[in-house]
Amino acid sequence: MFTPRMPDSNRSREPDAPRAPCNRRASVDLTGRVLGGRYRLLRHLGHGGSGATIYEAEHVDVRRRVAVKVLDPGLSDADTIARFTQEARAAAALRSEHIIDIIELVCHDTNELVYMVMECLDGEDLAATLKHDGPLDWRRVLSIGTQVCEALVAAHASGVVHCDIKPGNCFRISHGGTDDFIKVLDFGVSCFSGGAATANGRPNSGPVIGTPGYMPQEQLRGGPYDHRVDIFALGVLMFRLLTNKMPYSGGSLFVPRRPASGPIPLRRAAPAVELPDDLETVILKSVASDPAERYQSAAELLDALLAIADTAVEHRLGRDPLAWGERPSAA
The missing domain is CATH 3.30.200.20 (Phosphorylase Kinase; domain 1)
Structure with a gap:
């Protein structure tokens, strides 16, 4: 329930x-x-x-x-x-x-x-999980992100764009041997692309309904936009689960700033975070301001996430001294 x-x-x-x-x-x-x-x-x-x-x-x-x-x-x-x-x-x-x-x-x-x-689902949404257990380990985030992406692949294949992917709309239950089995909820603001949601799908436009922190600029402005808004939102979701922060800072609640310089690097948002370099790359590509620079389909994003899981690389993301304005230590 x-x-x-x-x-x-x-x-x-x-x-x-x-x-x-x-x-x-x-x-x-x-x-x-x-x-x-x-x-x-x-x-x-x-x-x-x-x-x-x-x-x-x-x-x-x-x-x-x-x-x-x-x-x-x-x-x-x-x-x-x-x-x-x-x-x-x-x-x-x-x-x-x-x-x-x-x-x-x-x-x-x-x-x-x-x-x-x-x-009837017995569990909690990811907003509650983040509140009492966040930030989450990258392995959990990779698993959660992969499951949400699988839901988006199914939705987009039927021409449905969710338009409001966020922690409160992703529900975590115990199923299949894991306590992190995800169900995507609330299609109340979804829209239809008129067919399979591909990069050439019909763009949508209209009143801004949803959650601004998880919306790309084209959606905040009322369109035109397409299924790539879901890819952006999933990237923000994974970023937040990993850092308990948002990839874009500044602006206001209803008009988050999308600087031309792009999202905040994960290492800057959370210097102590541990995750594979490839996962940071995937997340930052997903939340690119320009939809043309994001993954062009949920299937493409899913392949990238599964490749990280298959590789199972595990190491701490190093802190780049130059990125922090520091002098590298002498050898």
Whole structure:
């Protein structure tokens, strides 16, 4: 199930704070209600996008535990319902073990409620992991990044661009012999490329909805942009997991600065970090300001990450004295 977290008074000032017309709280608590004669809402877990509330629930006949995301009837206009429906259909159409499974979408029940039923996950999102366990070892980050990238490969192959990859939308569960099995959540601001999302895919444009700290400049400006925004966001995610910092500093929360000089080198952001040189190279290429300088597909990025895992190089990233304005020590 989704692990609820207490509100953080500093949340709005953090780079994970979203920019979206969806930070609204439900006007009613539906705990105890039975939706569609099938799903009894057991307890409130948290809030999703678009005025939605997430509940732990149980199918009354087969006793299966599920998670139900319900749109608040007092906050659900036509655009919100359309975005919510798109989220459910986008995720349900994808086939990846690293994307949350959507079981059912109900556009209107007898009480005029709109909700989606999802698999019940027992774990926590990476924002919580980073808070109590970060920064993370590079081996964990490599594994997590590879799994998120596998989810993006599946999404992009179906023409779906997530548009909001960040720690809070990547959920960590115990599965397959690891406690770091990742499920990508929340396709609420996803967009469609009209086909397979390749470098020549149809660009998107429109209102800026998502999380600015994880957006490249073309997305912050409202477009045009394509699937490479997800590659940028995944690079930022890995950078943050490794350093607990962001690859670009300065600017404001809603308009992060993207200097022409490029992202902050990992060694400068966290001088004591240990990781292979190749992993730093992959991450910095992923977060390039110019989309033409990034990996051009999630499949290409995945190959680069898998190559690092296959090589299994392990050494401390050395500190370059010249990069720090120091004189090299005499031999």
